[in-house]
Amino acid sequence: MARQKTKKTTSPLPLILIVLAVVVAIAGAAAFYFLGSDKEELAEAPQQCVPAQVQSILGRNGEIKTAPEKINIYFDGSGGMAGYVAPGLGSANAIGNLISATRNFTQSGLYRSGNYQSGQGDIVFRSFGTKVSDPIESPESFARPAAYRCPQGGCDNQETRIDTLLRHINSERRNGDAARTNLNIIVTDLMLDNKDAVDSFEASVGGQLRTAVIEENLAVGIMGVQTGFNGNIYHEGQRFNANVRRPLVMLMIGQPKHVRAFYDYLQTSEIPGFSAANAEQGDLAFALFGQEAGTMQLTQPQVRKTGSGFAKTRVTKDERLLGYFGDLPQYGARKSDAGGDAEAGLALKLAANANVADYEIIGSEPRYTSSVWRLNANMADSAACAPAALWSKTAALPPAGWIVEGQDVGYLLSMDRLDTSSLRGKGTYLVQLIAGQSGLRVPHKAAAWMDDWAMTPQQITANLQGGKPNIGAPGLARLRRILETELDTKGKDSIPRSATHFILRVE
Secondary structure, three states: OOOOOEOOOOOOOOOOEEEEEEEEOOOEEEEEEEEOOHHHEOOOOOOOOOOHHHHHHHOOEOOOOOOOOEEEEEEEOOHHHHHHHOOOOHHHOHHHHHHHHHHHHOOOHHHHOOOOOOOOOEEEEEEEOOOEOOOOOOHHHHHOHHHHOOOOOOOOOOOOOHHHHHHHHHHHHHOOHHHHHEEEEEEEOOOOOOHHHHHOHHHHHHHHHHHHHHHOOOEEEEEEEEEEEEEEEEEOOEEEEEEEEEEEEEEEEEOHHHHHHHHHHHHHOOOOOOOOOOOOOOOEEEEEEOOOOOOEEEEOOEEOOOOOOEEEOOOOOOHHHHHHHOOOOEEEEOHHHOOOOOOOEEEEEEEOOOOOEOOEOOOOEEEEEEEEEEEOHHHOEOOEOOHHHHEEEEOOOOHHHEEEEOOEEEEEEEHHHHHOOOOOOOEEEEEEEEEEEEOOOOOOHHHHHHHHOOOOHHHHHHHHHHOOOEOOOOOHHHHHHHHHHHHOOOOOOOEEEEEEEEEEEEO
């Protein structure tokens, strides 16, 4: 598979002057300009007293890639994993290389530039099988075949019980707030040994992944690495000694920005097998499933023309209220100063595809929405913040103001539209506009490799018996179907990606 590239997030139109050709329903054919550039994004700043709907968006402003607090790596301890680390594989020892890459990641610039006093992140290594092990002091042992052999007296890790591990991960996350900032990585061959889990894959493995993605808004990244294998493969009650190429699969579960950060680091590293520069074409593939973008691109409104009645201002002298507004931009609209140009006013621009990557499972149809709240100034309390009392939600902005060109979404709040909206009365308002994407169509091309790399149990048996040089991973196609189907459900196929907010005082 060819290297997957991240789409540029800048508009395809000029950065300094973005021209949107539009047909304005109430005024006939017209055109206007969005002034400014993508560099006008707002700096991250806490807002003190805004509606929860606004705070949830503002809280996602920031870098698209950030460092997880802790990385938990779980090695499939079954005997069939030993062939990935057999002597003679050299640099193709994918598990050893993954250990090195993860250690390097936790000492990368994402940690040195963050709030980490030690300058590096924590990694906990465990193995799993029938049970989940205690932390492993010497994870390098899992880069050698001996780690996958049962000592005399038996062991707990000779079966691939991914369903059991996923329940363990979900339980840890539910029982501790800190676990919400962890990145969990499962390293496996996807050869499930739990017959109940195989027979009810959608309920056992799929059900646990749905909990993470749908109920907790986490992302599931699935990476495949085609690598050398020389050892025993235990399949359908038989043991085959094979020297083949086969996928090593990694399931990454965490917040979207953490999953993306780890995958992008691997792509740009010099670690053989994981780096785009060192991997042969087709050796590395990735798909990201989730309901959130992980971050929001926030932009400022622009005054399209002076003399329109709109201007930047401090909407109040009340320092208590100003504190409640935080760093939101503030504008005044004075009808008596309007210049008569129907298309003058506040111009707003959004990117429906902000920070989209080619490996994301998401639709490409722009979606957009607006929300407006009116300030109840008499409800302000200097001692406490009560957003539900301070702000009353009113009707959205008039739909005629939206302009869409490709993935660029704009809104022009003119004086005429102000007069036909819920902002027409005197007062102070909080306005939020959001753009994103929807329209997921399955099967999605970003996950096509998961079908290509998959094999049915019968195909795997035939290839092993026939001495063919490649075998696939039996669960990949089923994982794709489970996650795509869930995300394709109406109401779950939209991801907001950019937003703008402002305070408007109408006089």
